Amino acid sequence: MSVLSNQGLLIDYEYCTGCFACQIACAQEYGWEAGMSGIDVMEIVQDLPKGKAYLSFLPFPTELCSLCSRRTKKGKKPACVHHCMANVITHGRVEELAHRLADKPRMVLWSPK
Amino acid sequence: MKNKQIIKTTSWSAGPGCHGGCGVLAHIEDGRFVKIEGDPDHPWNQGRLCARALAMTQYVYHEDRLTRPLKRVGKRGEAHFEEITWEEAFDTIEARMNEIKAESGPESMIFSMGTGRDIGPWICMLAYAFGSPNVMFALSGNACYSPRIAALDTIQGDFCVFDAGQWLEGRYDHPEYQVPECMIIWGYNISATCPDNLFGHWIIDLMKKGTKIICVDPRLSFFASRSKHWLQIRPGTDAALAMGMLYVIINEGLYDHDFLETYTDAPRLVRKDTGQLLRHSDVDPVGNPENFVVIDRQTEKTAIWDTGDQEFFPAATIPALSGNFNIELLDGSCVECITAWDAFLESVAPYTPEAVEKITMIPAREMALAARLYASSKPAAIHWGVPIDMTPEITPLCHAIAALWALTGNLDVPGGNVFTRPAFNAVAYALPGAEGVIKLKNQDQDKPRIGREEYGPFDHFIWRCQTDKVLDQIFSEDPYPVKGLWMQTCNPLSGIGLDPELWQKALEKLDFIVGVDLFMTPSLRYADIILPAATFLEKEGVRSWWVPLQSINETCRVDQCRSDLEINFELARRFDPDLKWETIHGLFDDIVRPSGMSFKELQARGWALPPENHPSRPYRRHEKGLLRQDGKPGFATPSGKFELYSTLRENWGLPALPYHKEPPFTPVSRPDLAKDYPLILSTGRRSPAFFHSEHRNIPWLRQLDPDPVVEIHPETAARHGIGSGEWVVVENWMGHARFKAKVTKIVPPWMVMAAHGWWFPEKKDDPLFDTFSSNINVLIPMNEQGDDGLGAPIKHLMCRIRKETQKGEQ
Ligand code: SF4
Ligand code: SF4
Ligand code: SF4
Numbered sequence: 001m002s003v004l005s006n007q008g009l010l011i012d013y014e015y016c017t018g019c020f021a022c023q024i025a026c027a028q029e030y031g032w033e034a035g036m037s038g039i040d041v042m043e044i045v046q047d048l049p050k051g052k053a054y055l056s057f058l059p060f061p062t063e064l065c066s067l068c069s070r071r072t073k074k075g076k077k078p079a080c081v082h083h084c085m086a087n088v089i090t091h092g093r094v095e096e097l098a099h100r101l102a103d104k105p106r107m108v109l110w111s112p113k
Numbered sequence: 114m115k116n117k118q119i120i121k122t123t124s125w126s127a128g129p130g131c132h133g134g135c136g137v138l139a140h141i142e143d144g145r146f147v148k149i150e151g152d153p154d155h156p157w158n159q160g161r162l163c164a165r166a167l168a169m170t171q172y173v174y175h176e177d178r179l180t181r182p183l184k185r186v187g188k189r190g191e192a193h194f195e196e197i198t199w200e201e202a203f204d205t206i207e208a209r210m211n212e213i214k215a216e217s218g219p220e221s222m223i224f225s226m227g228t229g230r231d232i233g234p235w236i237c238m239l240a241y242a243f244g245s246p247n248v249m250f251a252l253s254g255n256a257c258y259s260p261r262i263a264a265l266d267t268i269q270g271d272f273c274v275f276d277a278g279q280w281l282e283g284r285y286d287h288p289e290y291q292v293p294e295c296m297i298i299w300g301y302n303i304s305a306t307c308p309d310n311l312f313g314h315w316i317i318d319l320m321k322k323g324t325k326i327i328c329v330d331p332r333l334s335f336f337a338s339r340s341k342h343w344l345q346i347r348p349g350t351d352a353a354l355a356m357g358m359l360y361v362i363i364n365e366g367l368y369d370h371d372f373l374e375t376y377t378d379a380p381r382l383v384r385k386d387t388g389q390l391l392r393h394s395d396v397d398p399v400g401n402p403e404n405f406v407v408i409d410r411q412t413e414k415t416a417i418w419d420t421g422d423q424e425f426f427p428a429a430t431i432p433a434l435s436g437n438f439n440i441e442l443l444d445g446s447c448v449e450c451i452t453a454w455d456a457f458l459e460s461v462a463p464y465t466p467e468a469v470e471k472i473t474m475i476p477a478r479e480m481a482l483a484a485r486l487y488a489s490s491k492p493a494a495i496h497w498g499v500p501i502d503m504t505p506e507i508t509p510l511c512h513a514i515a516a517l518w519a520l521t522g523n524l525d526v527p528g529g530n531v532f533t534r535p536a537f538n539a540v541a542y543a544l545p546g547a548e549g550v551i552k553l554k555n556q557d558q559d560k561p562r563i564g565r566e567e568y569g570p571f572d573h574f575i576w577r578c579q580t581d582k583v584l585d586q587i588f589s590e591d592p593y594p595v596k597g598l599w600m601q602t603c604n605p606l607s608g609i610g611l612d613p614e615l616w617q618k619a620l621e622k623l624d625f626i627v628g629v630d631l632f633m634t635p636s637l638r639y640a641d642i643i644l645p646a647a648t649f650l651e652k653e654g655v656r657s658w659w660v661p662l663q664s665i666n667e668t669c670r671v672d673q674c675r676s677d678l679e680i681n682f683e684l685a686r687r688f689d690p691d692l693k694w695e696t697i698h699g700l701f702d703d704i705v706r707p708s709g710m711s712f713k714e715l716q717a718r719g720w721a722l723p724p725e726n727h728p729s730r731p732y733r734r735h736e737k738g739l740l741r742q743d744g745k746p747g748f749a750t751p752s753g754k755f756e757l758y759s760t761l762r763e764n765w766g767l768p769a770l771p772y773h774k775e776p777p778f779t780p781v782s783r784p785d786l787a788k789d790y791p792l793i794l795s796t797g798r799r800s801p802a803f804f805h806s807e808h809r810n811i812p813w814l815r816q817l818d819p820d821p822v823v824e825i826h827p828e829t830a831a832r833h834g835i836g837s838g839e840w841v842v843v844e845n846w847m848g849h850a851r852f853k854a855k856v857t858k859i860v861p862p863w864m865v866m867a868a869h870g871w872w873f874p875e876k877k878d879d880p881l882f883d884t885f886s887s888n889i890n891v892l893i894p895m896n897e898q899g900d901d902g903l904g905a906p907i908k909h910l911m912c913r914i915r916k917e918t919q920k921g922e923q
Pocket of ligand 3: 125
């Protein structure tokens with residue numbers, strides 16, 4: 001199967017606040033022990049010219065992400081998508097999500113394993 | 114087959130620790146709570162939920178949960194306890210507290226609670242039933258939320274918050290709602306979610322809808338990075354910034370003239386000799402001192418603003434907003450007067466953008482651009498965080514910020530700062546501006562309340578004791594001894610107590626301490642009796658703070674844990690056989706009565722919004738006469754106006770106009786200390802993993818933020834030879850504490866930010882869970898509150914840092 005027909009997560013990281021709700025939602029859903037989750041939130045401080053900086057957060061799907069097939073089969077959203085405090089994670093077919101990348105800047109599309 | 118249920122309820126305090134409001138779905142299997150989800154149908158969170166709420170399964174069934182009442186068997190602080198029955202616990206508490214009452218009077222028991230809890234009413238109910246008015250929020254200067262509420266009640270008669278459509282059906286889609294064009298985020302960081310009974314991420318919703326951000330923060334926060342203007346302020350100079358913005362807005366004519374003329378006290382006269390208001394009684398032997406004098410623009414004669422009738426006399430008066438006037442007093446002498454508006458302008462005049470740059474370190478141009486953007490955006494809103502409370506001159510600061518939203522016409526308009534009252538005016542207990550069904554038995558009972566006489570706001574808006582005075586009085590026993598402490602979900606040694614070693618001595622000195630909590634804490638180890646409390650999932654309750662009106666519904670039970678209310682209700686009935694309520698549902702019914710529903714009906718509905726034209730629902734209530742008792746247009750202040758010059762502050766003998774005053778411990782106010790302690794020490798930045806001193810024992814959450822951290826700028830770290838992840842000692846004249854260095858450009862080179870609330874639940878063998886080793890409060894003094902008893906210097910102390918040379922060395 002080509003990657004394009006697979007499911008993925010589209011992340012609007014411009015508005016990700018680094019609140020970790022996605023990470024703990026996944027831990028609860030799958031009973032991961034502390035330190036493991038299907039998604040890890042990274043803090044990124046970028047250096048800008050003139051001593052300035054920019055703060056971003058990026059939720060990164062890990063080797064443990066199953067894209068919540070158990071939930072999505074029942075018509076539910078993945079646990080991280082459902083609970084994301086900033087509503088920045090969208091789940092769907094990679095092909096469709098790829099089109100949405102054109103809608104606004106500062107987004108990433110993940111296609112976990 | 115398992116019996117599976119999904120029960121809807123509302124989050125609040127014990128659990129996520131927050132001020133609550135989320136609609137949640139508790140998944141229950143055979144009576145056991147197995148999973149939590151945000152309720153997608155709830156208007157507050159629309160399915161979303163924070164990390165702390167999502168970790169509730171680890172919290173509810175944690176192996177260290179307190180599940181049985183305990184009594185102390187060893188010495189205070191030795192941490193030897195034995196299980197007892199609830200009956201024995203209640204009997205002991207009743208007997209010991211009655212002894213204290215007989216010996217020293219009921220007021221010598223203090224009732225202390227942690228922040229943002231749903232237990233405020235229940236702790237008051239117990240204290241009042243016992244006969245003590247001394248309910249305490251144990252933070253120095255009561256410096257969290259109630260100072261801001263009291264300040265706004267003083268200036269504008271009601272509190273207000275930013276409008277995210279939370280009062281409206283359909284929220285952002287409601288036809289009346291308008292998205293703010295611009296928002297000032299003043300000292301608030303979002304990742305830890307929900308402050309002051311608002312859902313923090315509503316601001317993200319608004320940003321996606323186009324709201325531009327002005328961010329006031331010394332740290333590079335999420336908002337700072339995404340703001341149109343980041344005003345990187347030197348901590349403790351916020352009032353100068355607000356005054357500077359007023360300077361720009363007023364001098365460039367960007368304010369709302371109609372609002373100024375109609376709804377502020379601009380025209381009333383202020384005497385130049387005393388600097389005080391010219392009262393009707395100053396010019397007329399039978400004049401009422403509560404009425405004020407203005408000058409009619411046409412006749413140039415004096416006229417009276419009658420505060421009782423909310424009318425001018427003569428009625429046709431059109432008052433002058435500006436001018437110098439010579440007024441004849443009763444004794445025939447003349448006094449020069451100016452209008453309150455001119456007095457206000459004089460107080461703003463020194464704060465030119467250049468002068469403000471010198472004080473705040475914010476470039477003058479950037480500040481002026483931000484002021485223009487805020488004033489020209491319609492609507493615009495301000496959201497402020499707890500740093501506003503955490504400075505001694507909190508009321509003048511709030512006064513200046515309030516003038517910003519008032520003078521730009523953003524008060525109680527859609528998408529602005531709207532007045533907020535408990536939904537349906539359903540109030541459980543006395544809060545600033547609200548009376549509540551749980552009351553003192555009589556006014557006499559309130560007389561010994563500590564701090565009431567000394568501090569004006571404590572006799573008008575804040576029905577708690579003044580915390581610094583309580584701590585003093587524990588040692589001085591003057592004017593009466595403090596003998597006992599009821600400590601309910603409150604941990605002064607690790608979280609809320611500044612100078613915690615002083616609190617430790619206080620705990621050692623007291624005769625009797627009851628602790629009510631969910632886990633053993635350092636402070637609880639000083640208790641004589643410990644009672645195990647319930648999480649929000651294990652209890653019933655009501656939430657009307659601010660909207661919607663919601664019920665909290667029981668979803669499960671854990672061993673012998675009881676809700677705070679069940680505990681306090683049992684004891685309140687023992688102390689006061691005439692207690693108004695026989696059952697807890699009877700009490701709930703009383704609280705929600707203004708909504709026209711019973712508690713059961715509210716439970717069935719889940720949540721409810723106040724109807725249109727209800728005083729607890731926006732908008733433009735000052736125009737509609739919905740704010741004042743008498744139904745007249747205007748505000749619930751002594752003058753009936755938004756007060757540029759504060760009547761109450763004058764009555765309290767305090768400056769009535771806003772100003773900036775340098776806080777007690779900054780490089781500017783204490784250059785002598787700056788030689789040894791050159792860095793600004795700021796504390797209390799929020800962590801998404803923790804609510805203050807809670808959650809260090811919840812594995813999923815601790816893993817997110819495992820160590821006490823101090824943020825240090827790379828240049829500063831390099832100068833001190835400190836690498837990221839190394840342990841450092843942060844110290845000043847008060848003491849020292851150890852933190853793990855996070856070397857980051859998030860903080861400026863001249864400031865470090867230390868995390869607060871640290872103790873180590875895993876260090877069970879240490880009697881105090883090692884709570885003083887990384888407790889930043891060790892470096893912060895008590896007793897630095899402002900002239901009105903409010904505020905504390907928590908965001909702007911001074912310190913130096915050094916690398917820890919040996920492990921654990923201090
Ligand atoms: S999609 Fe499901 S499995 Fe993947 S990170 Fe989100 S919650 Fe975890
Ligand atoms: S829940 Fe959403 S906003 Fe929070 S960290 Fe995860 S992706 Fe970011
Ligand atoms: S902190 Fe906010 S998101 Fe978390 S439970 Fe409380 S109200 Fe809900």
